[in-house]
Amino acid sequence: EKQVFQLRAHMYQARSLFAADSSGLSDPFARVFFISQSQCTEVLNETLCPTWDQLLVFDNVELYGEAHEMRDDPPIIVIEIYDQDTVGKADFMGRTFAKPVVKMSDEHYCPPRFPPPLEYYQIYRGNSTAGDLLAAFELLQIGPGGKSDLPPIDGPTDMDRGPILPVPLGIRPVLSKYRVEVIALEYQVFILSIVPRPALDNQHTFASQDLPENELLHPPLNIRVVDCRAFGRYTLVGSHAVSSLRKFIYRPPDKKAQHWNMTG
Numbered sequence: 557e558k559q560v561f562q563l564r565a566h567m568y569q570a571r572s573l574f575a576a577d578s579s580g581l582s583d584p585f586a587r588v589f590f591i592s593q594s595q596c597t598e599v600l601n602e603t604l605c606p607t608w609d610q611l612l613v614f615d616n617v618e619l620y621g622e623a624h625e626m627r628d629d630p631p632i633i634v635i636e637i638y639d640q641d642t643v644g645k646a647d648f649m650g651r652t653f654a655k656p657v658v659k660m661s662d663e664h665y666c667p668p669r670f671p672p673p674l675e676y677y678q679i680y681r682g683n684s685t686a687g688d689l690l691a692a693f694e695l696l697q698i699g700p701g702g703k704s705d706l707p708p709i710d711g712p713t714d715m716d717r718g719p720i721l722p723v724p725l726g727i728r729p730v731l732s733k734y735r736v737e738v739i740a741l742e743y744q745v746f747i748l749s750i751v752p753r754p755a756l757d758n759q760h761t762f763a764s765q766d767l768p769e770n771e772l773l774h775p776p777l778n779i780r781v782v783d784c785r786a787f788g789r790y791t792l793v794g795s796h797a798v799s800s801l802r803k804f805i806y807r808p809p810d811k812k813a814q815h816w817n818m819t820g
Contacts, residue, residue, distance in 0.1 A: 559626050559697060562706060563590050563614035563656060565633070566692040566723045567597050568674055571605045571775045572797060573687040574649045576639035580780050580792045583641075584649065586689070588612055589634040591619070598720060599640045604687075604797075605775035609728065611709065611721040617695070627658045630695055637679060637687070650679035650686035654693050661699030665707040670694070671726040674773070690773065692727055729768035736777075737762040774801050 565588045576582040584606050585599040593614050600606040619626055633654045638646035657672040659665060672692040679687045699705050710724045722728070738761050767774055777798040782790040798804075 557620065557622065559619045559621070559623060561617040561619060561626075561658075562696045562698060562703065563617050563633075564694050564696065564709075565590075565595070565612040565614070566672075566674070566694075566727050567608045567610045567612060567689075568692075568723050568728065569605070569607045569609070569690040569773075569775065570637065570679070571688050571690070572799070573604045573606070573637060573679070574639075574681055575604060575795070576647050576649055577602075578792065580795045582639040582649065584637055585640055585646075587636045587638065589636070590614055591617060591631060593617065604778055607775075609722050611723055613709075613721070615703070616698075623660055623697075626695075626697075627660055630656050630658050633693055635677070635689060635691070637689070648681075650681040652677040652679045652689055654691070656693035656695035658695045659697065661697040661705065665696075670707070671724075674727060674729065729770055729773050731766040732769050734765050734767045735762055736765050771802050771805065777801060 567586055567588070570584065570586070573582055573584055579602065581602045581604060583599055583601045584603065586597045586608065588595055588597075595612045595614065597608040597610045597612070600608065619631065633656060634651065635654065636651045637649040639649050640646050654675075654677055657669055659670060665671075672694050674690050674692050677689045677691065678685060679689055696706050709721065710726060711722075740761075778795065779798070780795045781793040783793050784790050
């Protein structure tokens with residue numbers, strides 16, 4: 557028995573990807589395979605933690621079998637991560653697998669199953685781990701009424717991205733503005749022998765960044781040390797990833813609560 561579906565792949569973000577370039581970074585994109593179809597996200601340059609924030613829609617997916625089998629045991633989705641090279645073919649960086657949450661045409665699109673939450677999927681490169689993919693996948697049956705009966709894709713829209721659909725509201729994380737500050741005090745470099753620690757004169761740098769309010773969804777902080785050469789060239793000396801920023805988060809005190817404690 558033929559069943560027709562629409563697959564929605566909500567590709568939000570990846571973190572701690574494999575560094576494919578000599579710079580210690582990559583130009584990653586993701587390719588999603590399902591049955592006989594595949595689609596790619598856009599390429600994001602020089603990052604190990606890309607935020608694609610992209611919805612890939614697979615229309616007219618034909619599956620054969622009983623309806624209850626489709627709902628309880630849908631086909632596997634394969635997601636592969638590649639590094640886009642300026643010359644030659646893209647380099648494979650890792651692979652992961654996922655199962656979509658299935659909605660049959662006679663079911664309501666409502667909690668607790670829908671909309672599906674973003675989940676982390678472990679990426680593997682051979683037998684080694686190679687980062688995580690933050691995404692959600694839903695397989696929606698197309699009933700007698702056609703695609704008009706499918707739940708609408710609830711914004712937001714971004715005209716600057718052209719045909720690229722962002723992850724819809726209800727699935728994308730709620731973002732807040734963070735000020736990321738880095739104070740470089742000193743560093744050590746070990747190259748065959750111990751080099752004295754040069755003072756960096758308390759260099760202080762900061763940047764504003766929109767990050768999810770859910771701390772579990774924060775990307776790691778990647779630090780690279782490079783050796784600057786002549787003519788604008790540089791060579792990677794080393795890198796380090798701060799996997800969790802939780803202990804570094806400062807939250808301003810609640811002034812209303814303070815006022816209540818003082819007056820109450």
